[in-house]
Amino acid sequence: MWVYIEKISDFVDKEVTIKGWLYNIRSSGKLMFPELRDGTGLIQGVVSKKAVSEKVWEDFGKLTQESSVIVTGVVSKHPKKEDVYELQVNGLEIVSIAEPYPITPKEHGVDFLADRRHLWLRAPRQAAIMRVRNEIIQSIRDYFYNNGFILFDAPIFTPNACEGTSTLFSTDYFDLGKAYLSQSGQLYAETGALALGKVYTLGPTFRAENSMTRRHITEFWMMEPEMAFYDIDDNMDLIEDFLAYVVQRVIKNKRKELTFLERDLTKLEKIVKPFPRITYDEAVEILIKKDIPLIRKTANGEEHIRPFPWGEDFGAPHEEAIVEDFDKPVMVHRWPSEAKAFYMKRDPDNPKIALGVDVLAPEGFGEIIGGSQREDNLEFLEERIKEHGLPMSEFEWYLDLRRYGSVPHSGFGLGIERMVSWICNLEHIREAIPYARRPNRIRP
RNA sequence: UCGAAGAUAGCUCAAUGGUGGAGCAUUCGGCUGUUAACCGAAGGGUUGCGGGUUCGAGUCCCGCUCUUCGAGCCA
Known part of the structure; x- marks a missing residue:
């Protein structure tokens, strides 16, 4: 009977058939130990010369x-x-003899592996990451489905830029000029929220940023919920409930994979409600107390500005300093409006503040979520579009949401690969997606 | 885009300006509990590309290409 390796413990003392690939083989005279993989796991076979036919013995040698x-x-x-199973082999059918395989069980450099990503994915580590990614995405879908959200897919081709055109990929679109690859489904999700109440998008997004860091890829998957009648605080309630659910479910269902990846599960087990919420102002106080300067690049080097000036966005060292005192994701909310996107609602009590929230993952993984309450006032939104130099005509449909039954509404965007990196404790985002697209890599 | 480091066998890396090596992989042989198995043998090189200094350059100098890491930008 054909069985998968992950179910092998149900078949002790029974004869089974495994269909898969030879991962490695060791021999010791009259014994051979082939390691087999079938996509669900690894198992060691034991081939004894006296227990198998001459043909089977010879075939294993090939x-x-x-x-x-x-x-x-x-x-x-x-x-x-303990808890390890073997296969006492009695039969072998060769499906195909592989040519010399380039990825050996020894160490390899990242560029070598990236060139062979189509084969690298067969490695147990990569397969474990893909299984965790699958569990994360399924958890997300289940969470939103079970909480009354409607999947609302946003288009990939878009005519307009959400936040400036410099980071957009463009392509020709028939007689209509340029189309851009979406860098966010948010504006469309807002239309969905006003049509259906609570919606979410989950799909690929694109950023033409020449960012060569361990946290950036040019094509990444983003999950963006959008909720009518949610304010910024409702938004944060949802974020922590949602994140805690996903993390705890992945620990429960993918413990084996996370353990294989040497993930410290005690750190993930702490990801339960409530999460710390600090305002931008409080975050700046932390930076000042810790004496973390703002670093500006100048013509002749760097300028270190201290104390950290109010109104500036945070860089990597600032996020690090803010998060290091916490062992949960930190929600930093109510940001200087100058630094934030045009669609964020201003705080009614303080026009210098935008009702945005960033979620910083612990252990130095940085920002995984950016969200906000959206501007729902027509005049304010028109002003903001002008200030940002965006073409008003392209946003008429978006402005209609404020003309016809405008309501307070909020949402956020989660980067799937950053979530995978954090949960799997990956050193680089390139391992968090089957085929990472980076500025210097588009193959395979 | 900026900064730093690097590019030598299929892979991972050594080599004081003086005959380019090792481990793994490959091929062959040995071994009845191996598990990144081990032991023995063999094959395998235009030292990223172009120029320069030198009696002599993998090594020093200049230019280019590519890679990695970090920063900025962000999810």
Whole structure:
């Protein structure tokens, strides 16, 4: 009977068939130990020369790394290791002998591996990450489905820029001139919220930023919920409830994979409600207390400005300093409006403040969520579009949301790959998606 | 875009300005509990590209290309 390796413990002392690939093989005279993988896990086979036919013995000798095989044998417990199973092999059918495989069980450089991403994904580590990614996305879909949200897919081709055109990829669009690849589905999600109440988008987004860091890719998946009649505080309530749900569910269902990735689960287990909420003002106080300067690049080097001046956005060292005292995601809210996007609502009590919130993941993973209450006043929004030099005509449909039954509403955007990086404790975002697109890489 | 480091065998890396090596991978042989198995042998190189200094350059100098790491920008 054909079984998958992840279910192998249900078949102890039974004969089973495994269909998969040879991951590695060791031999010791009259014994061979082929390691088999089938996409769901790894299992070690034991081939004893006296227990198998001469043909099976010889065929095992021909196998190369990643050769595809159908192996039959009896499942047994490992003689020395707890909760580890082996396959006492009695039959082998060779499906295909692999050519010399470039990715050996030894170490490789990241560029070498990235060139062979289509093969690298077969590695147990990469497969574990992909399983965690799958669980994260499924948790997100289940959370929103079970909480009354409607999946509302935003278009990828867009005519306008949400926040300036310098970071947009463009392409020709028939007789209509340029189309841009979406860098956010938010504006469309807002239309969905006013149509359906609570919606979310989940799809690829694109940023033409020449950012060569461990936290950036040019094509990434973003999940953006948008809720009518939610204010900034309702928004933060949702963020912490949602994040805690996803993290706890992934720990529960993907413990084996996270353990394999050497993730410290005690740190993830602490991700439960409530999360710390601090205002931008309080965050600046922390920076001043810790004497973290604002660093400005100048013609002849760097200028260190202290104390940290109110109104400036935070960089990596600032996020680090703010988060290091907490072991949960930190929600920093009520930002200087100057530094924030045109669609964020101004604080009615203080026009210098925008009702935005950034969520900084612990352990130095930085921003994983950006959100806000949206500007719902027609005149204010028109003003903001003018201030940002954006073409009013492109936003008429967006402004209609403020003309026809405008309501307070809020939402946020979560970067899926940053979430995966954080939960798996990855050193680089390139491992968080099957095929990472970066400024210097578009293949394979 | 800026800053730093780097590019040598299929891979990961050594080599004081003086005959380019090792481990792994590959091929062959040995071994009845291996697990990044081990032991023995063999094959494998235009030292990223172009120029310069020198009796002599992988090594020093100049230019270019590419990679990695960091910063900015952001999710």
